[in-house]
Amino acid sequence: MILRLGRLLSLVVLMVVVVVSLQGLDRETSALRHDERLYFPSGEFLVESSLGFREVMADWLWFRFIQYYGAFKQGGNDLRYLGLIVRSINRLDPRFTEAYRLASFIYWSDFGQIPQALDILRRGVMNNPDHAGLRFQIGFMHYVVDHDYPRAARWFEMAAECSDATDREGRFAAFARQRAGDDRVSLALWSDLLETSSSPQMQDLAAKMIRKLERAIRIDKIYGRNFVGPIPEAF
Amino acid sequence: MNPRHILALAHNTYRETVRDRIFYLVAVFGFVMLASTAVLSPLTVGAQAKIMTDVGLAAMVVFGLLVVVFVGSSMVRKEMEKGTIVTILAKPVGRREYLFGKFLGLNMTLTAMLAVMAILFAVMLLFAPGEFSPRFLSAVYLAFLELTLINAVAVFFSTCVSSVLAAVFTLGAFVVGHLSQALREFGRLQSGPLQERLADAVYYLVPNLEVFNVRGAVVHGDPVTAGHLMWATVYGVGWSLILLILAGGVFARKELR
Amino acid sequence: MHNPVNIRTAPDQHAAVSVVPGHTQPADPPVAEAMSVVDLTKGFRSGLLRRRLRGIEGISFTVKRGEIFALLGHNGAGKTTTINCLLNLCRPDAGRVTLLGKDHADPSARRDVGYLPERPYFFEHLTGWELLRFYGDLLDRPRAGLDTEIATVLARVGMAEASNRRLRKLSKGMLQRLGIAQALLGDPKLLIMDEPMSGLDPMGRRDVRELLRALRAEGCTILLSSHIVPDIEMLADTVAIINQGRVARTCSRDEITARSSYIVHTESPAGGTDQWPGWLQEACPEQAGRALRIAAPDTAELRDILENCHGSSMSVRSVETQRTGLEDLFMAVQEHGGTT
Numbered sequence: 125m126i127l128r129l130g131r132l133l134s135l136v137v138l139m140v141v142v143v144v145s146l147q148g149l150d151r152e153t154s155a156l157r158h159d160e161r162l163y164f165p166s167g168e169f170l171v172e173s174s175l176g177f178r179e180v181m182a183d184w185l186w187f188r189f190i191q192y193y194g195a196f197k198q199g200g201n202d203l204r205y206l207g208l209i210v211r212s213i214n215r216l217d218p219r220f221t222e223a224y225r226l227a228s229f230i231y232w233s234d235f236g237q238i239p240q241a242l243d244i245l246r247r248g249v250m251n252n253p254d255h256a257g258l259r260f261q262i263g264f265m266h267y268v269v270d271h272d273y274p275r276a277a278r279w280f281e282m283a284a285e286c287s288d289a290t291d292r293e294g295r296f297a298a299f300a301r302q303r304a305g306d307d308r309v310s311l312a313l314w315s316d317l318l319e320t321s322s323s324p325q326m327q328d329l330a331a332k333m334i335r336k337l338e339r340a341i342r343i344d345k346i347y348g349r350n351f352v353g354p355i356p357e358a359f
Numbered sequence: 360m361n362p363r364h365i366l367a368l369a370h371n372t373y374r375e376t377v378r379d380r381i382f383y384l385v386a387v388f389g390f391v392m393l394a395s396t397a398v399l400s401p402l403t404v405g406a407q408a409k410i411m412t413d414v415g416l417a418a419m420v421v422f423g424l425l426v427v428v429f430v431g432s433s434m435v436r437k438e439m440e441k442g443t444i445v446t447i448l449a450k451p452v453g454r455r456e457y458l459f460g461k462f463l464g465l466n467m468t469l470t471a472m473l474a475v476m477a478i479l480f481a482v483m484l485l486f487a488p489g490e491f492s493p494r495f496l497s498a499v500y501l502a503f504l505e506l507t508l509i510n511a512v513a514v515f516f517s518t519c520v521s522s523v524l525a526a527v528f529t530l531g532a533f534v535v536g537h538l539s540q541a542l543r544e545f546g547r548l549q550s551g552p553l554q555e556r557l558a559d560a561v562y563y564l565v566p567n568l569e570v571f572n573v574r575g576a577v578v579h580g581d582p583v584t585a586g587h588l589m590w591a592t593v594y595g596v597g598w599s600l601i602l603l604i605l606a607g608g609v610f611a612r613k614e615l616r
Numbered sequence: 617m618h619n620p621v622n623i624r625t626a627p628d629q630h631a632a633v634s635v636v637p638g639h640t641q642p643a644d645p646p647v648a649e650a651m652s653v654v655d656l657t658k659g660f661r662s663g664l665l666r667r668r669l670r671g672i673e674g675i676s677f678t679v680k681r682g683e684i685f686a687l688l689g690h691n692g693a694g695k696t697t698t699i700n701c702l703l704n705l706c707r708p709d710a711g712r713v714t715l716l717g718k719d720h721a722d723p724s725a726r727r728d729v730g731y732l733p734e735r736p737y738f739f740e741h742l743t744g745w746e747l748l749r750f751y752g753d754l755l756d757r758p759r760a761g762l763d764t765e766i767a768t769v770l771a772r773v774g775m776a777e778a779s780n781r782r783l784r785k786l787s788k789g790m791l792q793r794l795g796i797a798q799a800l801l802g803d804p805k806l807l808i809m810d811e812p813m814s815g816l817d818p819m820g821r822r823d824v825r826e827l828l829r830a831l832r833a834e835g836c837t838i839l840l841s842s843h844i845v846p847d848i849e850m851l852a853d854t855v856a857i858i859n860q861g862r863v864a865r866t867c868s869r870d871e872i873t874a875r876s877s878y879i880v881h882t883e884s885p886a887g888g889t890d891q892w893p894g895w896l897q898e899a900c901p902e903q904a905g906r907a908l909r910i911a912a913p914d915t916a917e918l919r920d921i922l923e924n925c926h927g928s929s930m931s932v933r934s935v936e937t938q939r940t941g942l943e944d945l946f947m948a949v950q951e952h953g954g955t956t
Contacts, residue, residue: 361756363753363756364753364754364756366753367750367753367754368754370750371739371742371750374741374742374746375739375741378741379741441737442733442735442736442737443737443738443739445705445731445733446731446733446736446738446751446795446798447754448703448704448705449703449705449726449729449731449733449808450726450751450754450755451723451724451725451726451727451754451755451756452723452754453723612707614705614706614707615700615705615706
């Protein structure tokens with residue numbers, strides 16, 4: 125009985141020792157944590173060392189990437205390894221499209237580095253030629269950041285041609301064309317949407333936009349582009 | 360070769376691994392792995408279905424590999440050391456029949472394991488923002504072929520060396536099998552023809568396990584062609600038979616006592 | 617142990633034997649010897665320098681049908697190596713072995729051979745029944761009657777009630793019995809048993825001796841190996857004493873049966889040796905002073921000597937009994953070595 129109590133006591137003491145030593149280690153290593161370390165040289169290395177589990181390795185890196193970004197948002201780091209991590213994920217799983225999109229968004233929103241943001245998306249498009257979302261995001265950036273509506277419209281149109289495209293890409297292409305002054309192209313895009321869309325709301329919107337554009341084209345034809353108004357009721 | 364002998368040995372091996380606790384531990388651990396992807400879902404940020412599928416398919420290969428390495432590589436050696444092999448081979452059983460029966464028995468275990476894991480995987484996907492697609496069965500089938508080949512490697516090494524060395528060599532074969540493509544490409548980048556030939560020799564003389572890896576393709580929706588499945592089957596079965604024949608040759612000359 | 621069911625109908629080596637009711641095996645072609653071993657040699661190599669160690673050398677013997685043939689030798693003499701070579705568990709360097717007329721390397725030669733290894737080790741995860749079923753499949757026993765066969769051999773070795781227990785829960789003695797059961801499965805014509813009494817208590821050893829006698833009576837040929845002399849003395853028809861990897865001596869039943877001889881201690885009659893009675897002079901006793909020691913090789917001679925002593929008025933001080941048998945032969949071989 126005494127022996128058993130003694131053994132129990134020694135176990136408890138050892139557990140306390142272990143917990144205290146771990147806390148001590150945490151204190152020691154936290155001093156080093158501001159120095160970030162990334163213990164792999166490149167995505168190429170990871171591809172070979174993953175031994176056929178490339179996608180799972182990419183997923184694991186993705187988790188680390190999310191945590192890394194979360195820590196950045198809390199002021200824990202400066203995201204210096206963002207490029208390496210993203211390139212590694214892309215190299216491990218070139219078709220992991222979420223990685224391109226989030227990384228691009230971070231470069232754009234957190235650092236204002238538009239060229240880098242666009243480069244990542246273009247890399248994604250090269251690896252995923254039939255993915256609508258990546259092309260849409262490029263078009264969106266041109267639309268919102270550059271206000272380069274013709275370029276944005278081209279990207280939206282390319283997105284709309286992808287096999288996984290929805291009505292959204294066509295809609296944005298049409299809007300972009302209209303903003304670019306290409307009413308006729310915009311009209312054609314809306315007409316196409318009216319025919320192909322299965323959504324009643326989209327069809328209503330398309331019909332409304334077609335009427336509006338047809339009116340604008342008629343006014344433009346009769347009165348010229350610089351006409352100010354008022355427009356007669358007949359139109 | 361006597362089919363009844365082979366089936367009796369296979370059934371006995373299967374029964375041994377099923378009654379051995381390691382099988383249950385691996386199955387439970389596999390289930391925990393799959394379930395953990397649900398716990399990590401807040402970190403997936405829109406990629407939950409992809410990640411669950413990646414983890415599920417990879418876990419099948421990893422746990423199958425663990426069973427082959429730890430059970431398969433010691434199968435023959437353990438029986439030689441304990442002496443159970445003696446009462447078997449004192450019966451009218453050929454040594455090649457014995458080896459083939461052990462190999463088949465472990466394959467039956469792998470089949471059962473993969474079937475259980477595939478069903479769990481399908482059930483997990485039903486609750487996830489994704490869906491189980493028939494093309495995942497291609498990935499499971501090719502994983503089975505890959506594990507069959509590694510099983511043959513393990514049986515071969517278990518006739519030659521100790522259990523520990525056989526496990527190490529089997530794992531080594533898995534590593535080299537997944538690097539053989541890269542080694543070949545590396546050889547082609549070298550300037551000398553000798554390096555290129557050497558790299559080619561390694562490529563053809565070492566089983567290329569990457570041919571069974573279609574996990575990325577099925578996750579991203581690419582179909583696995585019937586041609587690929589057929590050639591992979593021929594390749595996997597062919598290599599397995601080569602290794603079993605070599606193992607039979609070594610084992611025929613082995614002193615059992 | 618009892619044999620509730622007679623497996624063999626008659627100890628006729630050429631008759632068809634019935635194991636399962638209604639099932640008859642075809643009779644084998646007549647073979648005079650159950651086993652023939654000629655110049656069997658096996659060496660081993662050990663260590664980094666691959667030093668050659670002697671295993672067995674030039675072992676030759678013949679086992680007649682229906683007899684119990686024993687290999688007797690100390691630990692490390694080469695008995696188990698010999699048996700391993702017989703069953704092709706290790707490849708001999710030289711020599712020729714036939715089992716029931718077939719070359720020992722042919723797997724089919726072992727179809728009618730039952731083998732009990734020295735320290736039987738079976739699959740712990742199986743029950744006794746499952747183990748015997750497994751071996752029954754390896755012996756190509758007909759599935760229809762296999763359960764009956766298994767029940768019979770288990771009853772014969774006294775393991776019927778423990779047949780559904782996992783082997784890891786069985787004692788050493790029970791495992792030994794199960795080992796004997798698996799050796800008996802398939803109604804073998806030749807049984808090879810390495811230390812069959814190992815791990816058994818005295819009652820178990822008696823049961824095994826009775827079983828082996830019963831099997832011999834049924835026509836089974838038995839080769840058994842042991843270093844326990846009394847067991848062999850009680851069972852064997854022929855004994856080969858193995859010493860340092862060679863057959864030192866082969867003995868028949870008569871030679872190994874323990875015999876008693878006697879020494880009669882008496883006093884010499886008065887007068888010199890030339891005045892002794894004729895029978896005493898012929899007996900040539902050893903003399904130390906007046907004490908005489910007269911040797912009598914058997915009880916008949918002893919009776920004659922005692923009568924003669926009485927008739928010659930010579931007082932008999934004592935009669936000393938000396939037993940000679942297999943152990944003496946064995947010890948003589950160990951001490952003096954040599955082969956025959």
